[in-house]
Each structure stands twice: as C-alpha cells, then as structure tokens.
Amino acid sequence: MPLLEVVNLSVNYYTDEGVVYAVDKVSLSIGRGEVVALVGESGSGKSTLAHAVMRLLPEYAEIASGRIMFDGVDLLSLTDEEMNKIRGRDISMIFQEPNIALNPVFTIGEFMKDVYLAHHPGAKPEEALKKAAELLRAVRIPSPEKTLKRYPHELSGGMKQRVLIATALLNEPSLLIADEPTSALDVSVQAQILTLLRRLQRERRMSILFITHNMAVAAQIADRIAVMYAGKVLEIAPTEDIFYKPLHPYTRMLIKAIPRLGDKRELTPLPGTIPDLRRRPQGCIFYDRCPSAKPVCKRSEPPATRLGNALVYCWLYSGKKSHRRE
Amino acid sequence: MQVFTRLLGERAWLSPQTRLLLRKLKRNRSFRVGAPLVAVFVLLGLLAPLIAPYNPVKGELSHALEPPSTRHWFGTDQLGRDIFSRIVYGARISLIVAVAGILIAIIAGVIYGSISGFIGGWVDEALMRIIDILLAFPDILLAILVASIVGPGLMNVIIAIGVYNFPQFARIMRGAVLAVKESDYVEAARAIGESRVSILLRYILPNSLYPVVVHGTLRSGASILTAAALSFLGLGVQPPTPEWGAMINEAMKYLDIAPQMWVFPSLFLIITVLGFNLMGDGLNDVLNPRIKE
Amino acid sequence: MAEAILEVEGLSKYFPIREGLLRTRYLHAVEDVSFVLEKGKTIGVIGETGSGKTTLGKTVIRLYKPSKGRIIFRGTDITSLPEKRLRPLRKYMQIVYQDPYSSLNPRMRIRDIIARPLLIHRLVSSREELDNRIRELLEEVELPINVMYRYPHELSGGQRQRVAIARALATEPELIVLDEPTSALDVSVQAQILNLLKSIQRTHKTSYIFISHDISVVSYMSDEVMVMYSGVVVEKGPTDTVINNPKHPYTRMLISSVPKPDPREKLPEVMEVAEPRLPIDPPPGCRYRDRCPYALHICSKKDPPPISIGGRRTVRCWLYSSEAGTGRE
Numbered sequence: 001m002p003l004l005e006v007v008n009l010s011v012n013y014y015t016d017e018g019v020v021y022a023v024d025k026v027s028l029s030i031g032r033g034e035v036v037a038l039v040g041e042s043g044s045g046k047s048t049l050a051h052a053v054m055r056l057l058p059e060y061a062e063i064a065s066g067r068i069m070f071d072g073v074d075l076l077s078l079t080d081e082e083m084n085k086i087r088g089r090d091i092s093m094i095f096q097e098p099n100i101a102l103n104p105v106f107t108i109g110e111f112m113k114d115v116y117l118a119h120h121p122g123a124k125p126e127e128a129l130k131k132a133a134e135l136l137r138a139v140r141i142p143s144p145e146k147t148l149k150r151y152p153h154e155l156s157g158g159m160k161q162r163v164l165i166a167t168a169l170l171n172e173p174s175l176l177i178a179d180e181p182t183s184a185l186d187v188s189v190q191a192q193i194l195t196l197l198r199r200l201q202r203e204r205r206m207s208i209l210f211i212t213h214n215m216a217v218a219a220q221i222a223d224r225i226a227v228m229y230a231g232k233v234l235e236i237a238p239t240e241d242i243f244y245k246p247l248h249p250y251t252r253m254l255i256k257a258i259p260r261l262g263d264k265r266e267l268t269p270l271p272g273t274i275p276d277l278r279r280r281p282q283g284c285i286f287y288d289r290c291p292s293a294k295p296v297c298k299r300s301e302p303p304a305t306r307l308g309n310a311l312v313y314c315w316l317y318s319g320k321k322s323h324r325r326e
Numbered sequence: 327m328q329v330f331t332r333l334l335g336e337r338a339w340l341s342p343q344t345r346l347l348l349r350k351l352k353r354n355r356s357f358r359v360g361a362p363l364v365a366v367f368v369l370l371g372l373l374a375p376l377i378a379p380y381n382p383v384k385g386e387l388s389h390a391l392e393p394p395s396t397r398h399w400f401g402t403d404q405l406g407r408d409i410f411s412r413i414v415y416g417a418r419i420s421l422i423v424a425v426a427g428i429l430i431a432i433i434a435g436v437i438y439g440s441i442s443g444f445i446g447g448w449v450d451e452a453l454m455r456i457i458d459i460l461l462a463f464p465d466i467l468l469a470i471l472v473a474s475i476v477g478p479g480l481m482n483v484i485i486a487i488g489v490y491n492f493p494q495f496a497r498i499m500r501g502a503v504l505a506v507k508e509s510d511y512v513e514a515a516r517a518i519g520e521s522r523v524s525i526l527l528r529y530i531l532p533n534s535l536y537p538v539v540v541h542g543t544l545r546s547g548a549s550i551l552t553a554a555a556l557s558f559l560g561l562g563v564q565p566p567t568p569e570w571g572a573m574i575n576e577a578m579k580y581l582d583i584a585p586q587m588w589v590f591p592s593l594f595l596i597i598t599v600l601g602f603n604l605m606g607d608g609l610n611d612v613l614n615p616r617i618k619e
Numbered sequence: 620m621a622e623a624i625l626e627v628e629g630l631s632k633y634f635p636i637r638e639g640l641l642r643t644r645y646l647h648a649v650e651d652v653s654f655v656l657e658k659g660k661t662i663g664v665i666g667e668t669g670s671g672k673t674t675l676g677k678t679v680i681r682l683y684k685p686s687k688g689r690i691i692f693r694g695t696d697i698t699s700l701p702e703k704r705l706r707p708l709r710k711y712m713q714i715v716y717q718d719p720y721s722s723l724n725p726r727m728r729i730r731d732i733i734a735r736p737l738l739i740h741r742l743v744s745s746r747e748e749l750d751n752r753i754r755e756l757l758e759e760v761e762l763p764i765n766v767m768y769r770y771p772h773e774l775s776g777g778q779r780q781r782v783a784i785a786r787a788l789a790t791e792p793e794l795i796v797l798d799e800p801t802s803a804l805d806v807s808v809q810a811q812i813l814n815l816l817k818s819i820q821r822t823h824k825t826s827y828i829f830i831s832h833d834i835s836v837v838s839y840m841s842d843e844v845m846v847m848y849s850g851v852v853v854e855k856g857p858t859d860t861v862i863n864n865p866k867h868p869y870t871r872m873l874i875s876s877v878p879k880p881d882p883r884e885k886l887p888e889v890m891e892v893a894e895p896r897l898p899i900d901p902p903p904g905c906r907y908r909d910r911c912p913y914a915l916h917i918c919s920k921k922d923p924p925p926i927s928i929g930g931r932r933t934v935r936c937w938l939y940s941s942e943a944g945t946g947r948e
Contacts, residue, residue: 190878260880
C-alpha cells in the first residue's frame with residue numbers, strides 16, 4: 001500500500017476576482033521510501049497540492065473534492081486535533097523561505113525543543129536538546145551544541161535551511177514535504193542541501209514529496225516525477241523515463257526549453273501563456289499551446305493511460321491508438 | 327487641470343488597482359457603516375440652505391426654549407432659533423473647517439515630507455527634528471496654543487487645525503517617500519535619464535499618497551471634534567455662527583431646562599466623528615492588509 | 620576587429636557601513652575589475668549572493684559612483700562625470716532588472732513607461748511619431764499593441780519583462796545591462812525572453828552585460844564570461860573554455876554544483892558546508908582561501924593578481940603563478 005495516496009483532489013481558491021481552480025482532480029501516490037517530485041511552473045498548483053496534503057491551506061481555499069489517504073487513513077476526515085498530531089510528526093514540511101519558519105526571538109535550541117516537546121508530551125527538555133544536537137550533526141552543521149544557542153539571524157541562508165531540515169526530522173516523519181526548499185539558495189548551497197537530503201532520505205527510508213519548478217533539481221533527487229500544468233497532472237513517470245522518453249507534449253517542450261551548460265543550441269520556447277485558472281475548459285487544459293492538438297483534445301479531457309511505468313493524460317496515447325508511443 | 331494631469335504622466339485615478347480597492351472597500355464592514363454616515367454629514371453640509379427650514383441665526387424670542395415639536399423638529403434654543411436648522415448649518419461649518427483645515431495640513435505636509443524624504447541626509451534629519459518637536463505637543467494643547475495666538479474666528483480655527491495636523495502628514499509622507507525611493511522603478515527612472523524633479527513628481531508622489539489619504543480621512547473626524555472643542559472653549563467659532571461645539575457651550579446654562587440644546591449637537595458630533603473613524607478604519611484595512619499566517 | 624564600446628579598468632566600489640558613532644567600515648562590493656566589451660557582444664557575469672555582480676553592473680552604467688578605477692564608454696571617460704553631463708549619455712546605456720514586479724512604475728500606463736525615455740531625450744518630434752515608435756517597440760518585443768493602455772499590474776511577469784526590455788530599447792542603446800532578467804520567470808517564458816534578447820542583439824548589434832547566478836543561462840547567452848566571488852573577478856575568458864575547462868577552484872566548485880537535467884548525471888555528495896562571507900574591510904589575500912582545498916601559504920598574504928593563462932583567459936589564483944612557489948596542478 002502506498003504511504004500517501006491522493007485521489008481525485010480538487011482545491012479551489014475564492015478570490016475577489018472569482019473562483020480559481022488551483023488543483024483539478026489530481027491523483028498521485030507515493031510509496032514508502034520513495035521520492036516523488038512535483039514539477040511545474042507558476043500556477044501549476046504544485047504548492048497548493050502540497051499545502052492541501054498538510055491541510056495548511058489558507059482560509060479562502062477549499063478542498064472541493066477528493067481524498068488524501070495517508071497510511072490508509074483519509075486525512076480529510078480527521079479532526080483538527082487528530083491532524084495536529086500527524087502534522088510535524090508523521091508528515092513534516094519544509095519551505096522555500098527559511099526566515100518565515102524561524103522566529104527571530106528564539107534560539108535554535110528553543111525552537112527545536114518546542115517542536116520536539118509538542119509531539120512528545122512529558123519528555124524532558126534535556127532529551128529534546130540531545131535529539132536536536134544529534135540531528136544538527138546529521139545535517140552537517142558544525143558545532144551543533146554552539147549552534148543551539150544561536151539566534152536565526154546569526155546563521156546564513158543555507159544554515160537556516162539545514163536547521164529546518166533537522167527540525168523536520170526530529171520526530172521521525174515517514175513523509176517529508178519539501179516545497180521548493182532550494183529555490184532561494186545559491187547554486188553551491190543548493191548542491192549541498194540536495195545531496196544532504198538525498199543521503200538522509202536513503203538512510204532513513206523516508207518518503208519525500210519534493211516540489212520544484214526546476215527540472216534539473218528534480219532529476220537529482222526524484223525516483224518519479226509528476227508534471228503539473230495549470231492545476232492538473234499531465235504525466236507521472238520514473239525520472240529516467242521523463243527525461244529520456246517524455247510522453248506528454250508539455251513535458252517534451254519543458255525539457256527542450258531548459259538551457260543546458262555547454263549547449264549553445266537555440267532553445268525552443270513554448271508559445272503562449274498559461275491559461276486563466278478561473279475557467280475550466282471542456283477539453284485538455286494544454287490544448288491552446290499544444291503542437292500536436294487534435295479536435296478530440298478540445299472536446300474532452302484525456303483519461304489516464306498507462307504505458308509501462310508511466311501514466312500520461314493525453315489523447316495521443318488513448319483510445320484505439322493506445323500503443324502510439326513516439 | 328489638463329496641464330497638471332499631463333505633467334504627472336496622465337495617471338488616471340481609476341487604475342485597475344484603484345478599481346480593485348474600491349470593490350474591496352464596498353465589502354468592508356467598517357467602511358460600509360462609516361461611509362454612509364460621512365455621506366449624510368457631507369450632504370447636510372452642502373445642502374444646508376435647501377434643507378434648513380428656518381434662519382439659523384435669527385430666532386423668534388417668543389418661541390424660546392421650546393422642546394421638539396412638529397414645528398421645530400429639534401426644538402429651539404434660548405434665542406428662539408430653530409435647533410434643527412442650526413444643526414444643519416453647523417454641519418456645513420464643520421465640513422468647511424474639516425476639509426479646509428485638513429487640506430492645508432495635507433498640502434503643507436506633503437510638500438514638506440516629500441522634500442525631506444527625497445533630499446535625505448542632514449536636511450532630512452533637521453527637518454524631521456522640527457516635526458518631532460511639533461509632535462511632542464499633545465494634540466489639543468497645540469491647537470489651543472495656535473488658536474490663542476491667532477485669536478478666535480472661523481478662519482483661525484481652520485489655521486489652527488491645519489497647523490496642528492501638519493506634522494503628522496509631513497512624517498507620513500516622508501516615510502512613504504523613503505520607502506518608495508528605494509524601489510527598482512525609481513532607480514530605473516534614473517537610468518533612463520529622468521531629472522530629480524521628474525522622479526519626485528511622476529514616480530515617487532503618485533506611489534506615496536495612499537497612507538496620506540487614509541490618514542486624511544481619519545484626521546477629518548478628529549478635526550471636527552477639535553474644532554468643536556475649540557469652539558466649546560470659546561476659542562473658535564464665535565456666536566451667532568452655528569457650530570456644534572459652540573452650541574454645546576451655549577447649552578451649558580440651560581442644561582436642565584432645555585436639554586435639546588446640547589443633546590442634538592452632541593449626538594451629531596458623535597455620529598459624524600464615528601462615521602469618519604469607521605470609514606478610515608475601513609480604508610486602512612483595505613490599503614494596509616495585515617499578513618495572515 | 621570589433622570596436623570596443625566599453626572599457627573598464629580597475630573598477631572598485633565600496634559602500635560605507637556605519638557602526639556606532641565613530642567606526643566606519645567599508646563593504647568592498649566590487650574590487651579591481653577590468654574588462655573590455657566589444658560591440659554586439661555579450662559578456663556574462665556569474666556569481667552567487669554577495670559576489671558583487673549586480674553592483675558591478677550598476678556601477679558600470681553609473682547608477683553608483685565608482686570608488687576607484689575608470690569606465691570608458693564610447694570613448695568618453697564617464698567615471699566622474701557629473702549627473703548633468705551624464706544624462707544625455709544615458710540614452711546609450713540601459714538596464715533591465717530582475718524583478719518585473721518592481722521595475723515598472725505601478726502608477727504609469729505601459730505607454731507612458733515606454734514613452735518617457737523617448738521624451739526625455741527628445742527622440743520624437745510629434746505625438747504621432749511617439750505613438751509610432753511605441754508601437755514599433757511593442758512589436759519588437761512581441762507584445763500586442765493593446766497593452767499600451769494597461770497598467771503593469773495587469774500583465775504577467777513575462778509580459779512585464781518585455782515592457783522593461785522595450786523601455787530599455789527605446790533610445791537604441793549600445794549597451795544594456797541585464798541584471799538577472801529571467802530569474803523570476805518560468806522556464807518556458809525564460810526561453811522566450813532569452814531568444815528575444817538574442818534576436819535583438821543580432822538586429823541592433825547591442826552589447827550586453829548579462830548578470831545571473833544561473834550558470835546555464837549565462838553560458839547560453841554570453842560570448843565571454845567573468846566569474847565573481849566576494850567582489851573579485853576570479854576568472855575571465857571565452858565562455859566555452861571557462862565552462863568546459865574551469866581553472867579557478869571556485870569556478871570548478873560552482874560548475875560541479877550545477878544540477879544537470881539528466882538523472883544519469885547525479886551531483887556528487889558535497890562535503891563542503893560553507894557560504895560566501897561579505898567582504899567588509901577584507902584583509903589582504905585571496906578571498907576564497909577559507910574554502911579552497913588547494914590554498915597555499917601565500918593565499919592568505921597577498922591578493923592574487925589577474926594572471927594570463929593564454930586563450931584570452933585570466934585567473935586570479937596563486938596556483939597559476941610562478942611566484943607562488945609550490946607548483947601544484
């Protein structure tokens with residue numbers, strides 16, 4: 001049984017300018033010890049999906065339909081109290097901006113201790129601090145005991161992100177949700193954090209839902225990649241397949257639009273812009289920009305088609321011509 | 327007016343941001359309660375000659391100190407003047423005082439604050455120290471001080487209100503200018519070769535005015551109250567000019583026998599100032615949204 | 620032989636940091652940078668946070684006053700030119716910023732944003748000419764004409780960036796500083812903008828200073844590249860050679876840190892746990908020495924000068940100097 005299974009999830013935002021269909025009937029699963037990357041551009045709904053799993057959506061958002069099965073339990077059916085027990089313990093989250101999570105008036109030690117004690121009521125503070133130091137060591141922070149006494153502003157961006165990773169691991173979660181954890185970091189620090197996460201994940205057999213707009217970053221850490229566009233998942237496949245045998249036209253165009261080091265060939269950009277998320281078209285969401293669009297694409301939404309280990313939502317692969325793989 | 331608009335780069339008041347803000351305002355509870363109250367006040371003031379049934383200044387002594395009746399809705403005062411008419415004309419006086427006074431404060435404050443913020447350096451420091459000194463005075467005392475220097479009278483009340491509100495606007499404007507000065511688009515303006523004056527007028531000013539507008543609304547209510555206070559103390563508007571504060575002053579001698587003389591002006595004062603405050607709160611909510619976790 | 624439109628010699632920019640009443644320390648944001656930019660070419664500046672790359676770009680076009688060194692633009696020494704004399708020259712040098720959400724005046728319509736440089740430098744003589752020129756520019760950046768009457772907040776990030784480019788192009792500049800022009804944009808939009816910039820360069824022979832932390836993007840756009848660390852250009856040379864055969868230890872570390880969009884090429888585990896420090900009153904010596912696995916004794920004593928290593932390449936590293944003594948590498 002997969003650790004996390006998102007079934008037909010839809011999330012709407014209610015704004016001054018109407019309803020925004022941020023996530024539209026998305027299904028996705030993550031196995032135990034597996035790393036799945038959610039890749040998409042702005043407006044794809046990837047961050048919304050991650051927040052929905054943690055039930056941390058803002059008040060003007062609503063889960064319109066679907067289930068989020070975590071270890072067999074539908075998270076959407078839990079009370080706030082029950083969810084609070086899971087959040088921070090079984091499922092942990094790290095974000096893009098380390099400054100938002102760290103309260104500047106508390107030391108690192110106080111912060112981590114609070115997180116530990118919140119899920120281990122009755123534990124002694126010394127135990128919490130010991131565990132905190134242990135984890136700071138695991139994330140390669142030099143002088144962990146000294147760092148516990150420091151304040152956030154004394155640490156660099158990369159250090160802060162390490163602290164947050166350590167904090168996320170304090171209560172030994174089985175699932176870590178990482179929302180663009182390296183996007184605000186320099187490339188050298190990003191490399192440090194990515195390889196660190198990779199090692200920690202392997203050591204602890206932890207599942208990770210890794211959200212990023214950067215395909216190259218996803219290639220580094222993910223076992224499988226789910227490509228999202230304008231609220232929908234277009235393709236989910238093992239990482240190698242996504243890069244070497246991309247199925248969906250959007251995936252292909254995305255890969256061709258990435259500048260590669262040492263490659264001066266002209267990039268092929270995607271024409272057009274992302275659609276208005278306030279409207280849900282009858283057909284495929286990618287119809288307007290797709291070079292391979294057919295009449296059926298405009299009329300109805302493509303169903304999921306399984307091709308080997310990949311799942312793709314595209315009319316090119318459905319119907320009678322289901323063996324057409326190019 | 328045309329020239330003025332063109333100089334400022336044809337910035338239209340109804341930009342899409344403004345339109346969105348208006349929509350948000352319509353939904354804000356404070357604004358929805360406050361704005362109509364202010365609207366009523368403004369209308370009363372503007373249409374005073376059309377609404378008031380009697381002459382507010384000349385009364386019929388034979389009908390002095392009458393309680394509210396069908397002839398005199400709010401009753402009459404000690405000189406037989408119709409209180410309702412005086413209230414309505416009082417609204418006009420308060421309107422003039424508030425608008426004129428605040429406008430003076432805003433214009434002076436905006437000029438002072440934007441020059442200070444724009445030039446920066448020790449000029450800014452010096453100018454702001456002067457503002458600090460002025461701000462150290464408690465509101466009312468400063469107003470009283472000014473009023474006692476310039477003497478009583480409507481014009482002087484306006485000046486007093488202008489002077490005592492000016493430092494706040496200067497400071498707000500300067501703060502806004504400092505913030506905007508650091509924006510990329512201001513630096514970009516330098517890069518394309520804009521002159522300093524042009525940068526101030528086209529780029530900095532239009533983007534710094536929101537806080538001033540919000541504050542202006544809030545202070546309008548407060549100034550009406552201050553003007554009333556000054557008049558109540560005898561330092562402001564002089565009789566027979568109908569002004570709510572002055573009316574309350576005159577009512578002091580007739581507290582028991584003719585409560586209608588102070589009840590109505592007080593009521594109108596309270597409601598009007600409340601209206602302005604609520605409206606200002608609403609504006610503040612919409613223009614300075616607080617970040618929710 | 621292409622003509623040089625920009626010559627920068629020994630450029631330094633220091634910012635005072637006031638600490639307490641008496642002490643003033645200086646942030647050496649840019650230290651001793653020299654390069655030459657030819658007409659129609661692009662020089663890329665690669666660096667991480669605190670490298671000084673943005674400060675360099677802004678100082679070169681005199682948005683800041685240089686602390687040391689010289690800037691010769693179109694044959695004129697603009698290093699200490701007063702603002703008044705500088706202003707007419709501004710039509711030849713422009714800048715495009717990273718954040719399309721903050722580089723356009725929110726209270727000005729697109730039309731006016733683009734019109735301003737034309738009006739300031741008196742490049743049009745009638746309302747009609749102005750309108751035509753604006754249309755021309757919008758077309759060149761591939762924006763629909765009706766965008767003219769909109770406000771920046773009504774446009775997407777990519778569209779705003781195009782407006783910023785149109786504004787920069789209005790005066791037909793010979794030099795444009797592009798400060799992370801696509802970092803805030805999606806991958807698909809980024810590709811569109813980069814291609815647009817390339818085509819503009821081909822048409823107008825504009826020179827670019829392309830600043831970015833994204834090495835892949837810089838290498839895609841640039842003919843020559845400068846790698847900056849802590850205010851210093853540690854390596855400079857033709858893009859291909861620097862990227863394929865980096866010499867400076869920092870450049871090597873940087874290039875090896877770039878994640879490849881290829882799952883078969885995984886990043887090796889990075890042992891280092893370090894980040895650049897701000898160069899405030901830096902002591903003498905190479906600024907990278909604390910992190911450098913090859914640091915020699917001399918690296919903490921003397922600033923390495925730019926050393927020519929052939930092929931129009933220079934490196935600031937004692938490893939490549941005969942002076943250093945221990946011949947390593």
